[in-house]
Amino acid sequence: MHKVELSYLLSTERSKNALIRNPLMDMLHAVQEEGSISGASRALDLSYRHVWGALKNWEQKLGRTLIVWDKGQHARLTEFGEKLLWAERQAQARLAPQIEALRGDIERAFSTAFDDNAHVLTLYASHDAALSALREQAAPRGLHLDIRFMGSVDAIAALNAGRCMMAGFHALDQPGSKSVAAHAYRGLLKPGLHKLIGFAHRTQGLIVARNNPMGITGLADLKRAGLRYVNRAEGTGTRVLLDELLAQAGMGPTDIHGYPSQEPSHAAVAQAVASGAADAGLGIEAAAREQGLGFVPLTQERYHLVCLKSALPEPQVQALLKELQSPEWQTSLEKLPGYSGKDAQSGKVLSLRATLPWWNYRKEKNNKKEP
Incomplete structure (x- = not known):
């Protein structure tokens, strides 16, 4: 079983999308929605080379194929890629209250760093x-x-x-x-x-x-x-x-x-x-x-x-x-x-x-x- 590691980003604004962001899931979702690597690249504001290389690296790390790479065809997710997105949506929905609480705790902890009086x-x-x-x-x-x-x-x-x-x-x-x-x-x-x-x-x-x-x-x-x-x-x-x-x-x-x-x-x-x-x-x-x-x-x-x-x-x-x-x-x-x-x-x-x-x-x- 593959292991999961959590990370977070500091930002002046909170994303309205997923509670926990993952670059692989973002790429898979963009490919699914746009039907091409180039379209996914534009949606993510990333270069084609970056998205293509990142997906290849993820396939190598996971030992599974994520994208059907047929020439002349629209890019589409493999069954494994589809299952990854489904599993991620299930986890996000099930753990939403806990994730939100954790994010609030982290934000409160970091608020000290931005408080000039602390x-x-x-x-x-x-x-x-x-x-x-x-x-x-x-x-x-x-x-x-x-x-x-x-x-x-x-x-x-x-x-x-x-x-x-x-x-x-x-x-x-x-x-x-x-x-x-x-x-x-x-x-x-x-x-x-x-x-x-x-x-x-x-x-x-x-x-x-x-x-x-x-x-x-x-x-x-x-x-x-x-x-x-x-x-x-x-x-x-x-x-x-x-x-x-x-x-x-x-x-x-x-x-x-x-x-x-x-x-x-x-x-x-x-x-x-x-x-x-x-x-x-x-x-x-x-x-x-x-x-x-x-x-x-x-x-x-x-x-x-x-x-x-x-x-x-x-x-x-x-x-x-x-x-x-x-x-x-x-x-x-x-x-x-x-x-x-x-x-x-x-x-x-x-x-x-x-x-x-x-x-x-x-x-x-x-x-x-x-x-």
Whole structure:
């Protein structure tokens, strides 16, 4: 059986004919009505050579003859050609309501592109519940966030490669120059090239079973024999955070059973705990509450947005800053479990060097002068 592929055209006017246009069917119909290839060519406003060649190509692709090519006779459709037109008319009539609905949906989607007051911003970011909430709130206001969730490291790398306009990542407040976060992000972010935008404060902690039956109170409990931990993938901000917290606690990966395991998101970690496949995993409180699970808070961190300095004047970036600074967004943020807009400076352009104090150019300059 031959397969069907659908396509569409953008036009300032809508055709009054078939709901779905197909060039082969248009040609067959024209030949049937006009009785010749030349007549069909004139009706379609195409050259004779084009129509003749296209019909021959279609015959080759379909493995069937479409036109009776007798010299000196009017061109007419073969039985197969007639059946194709009949089948197409049947499909058009039967599927007309669905086709019309689909066309309306596509037109509404494209209307955003032609609306000068609407903006689309592509954002690659570490998984975050607040970003999802922002996407829902901003859309009716004309700001459409095209979000792709991935690890923090990959998100910033995508920004630097030009695959998105903005990236989202998270780290502890004022991480030191020798921190795990500094090691992970310092080579990806450059003062003068990137601009940091405040977004939110959020709590990260251990997602545990409902009512915390194992009595887990902190990282040290993860060393218990038999306790199963579920981790995030390498390169994610939460994996970086875990390694940071382990280092501060004098622990290492070998202290935790399940450290090599990987889940793609906070929601997936929560689902692993909810299903009984794991006893604990580091994640955000919102993911735990959504599954009705317990949550042991460990630390607060800042979630940052970052873009290239050259992108700041772009209308979609300015629309995002305005949305983040709105009272409506501050109210929405405070309603999310484990999130806070207080001191997060949402929508404010921040100093990269002051917020992430990893660079010391004076020291580097002095070192270069040494023989």
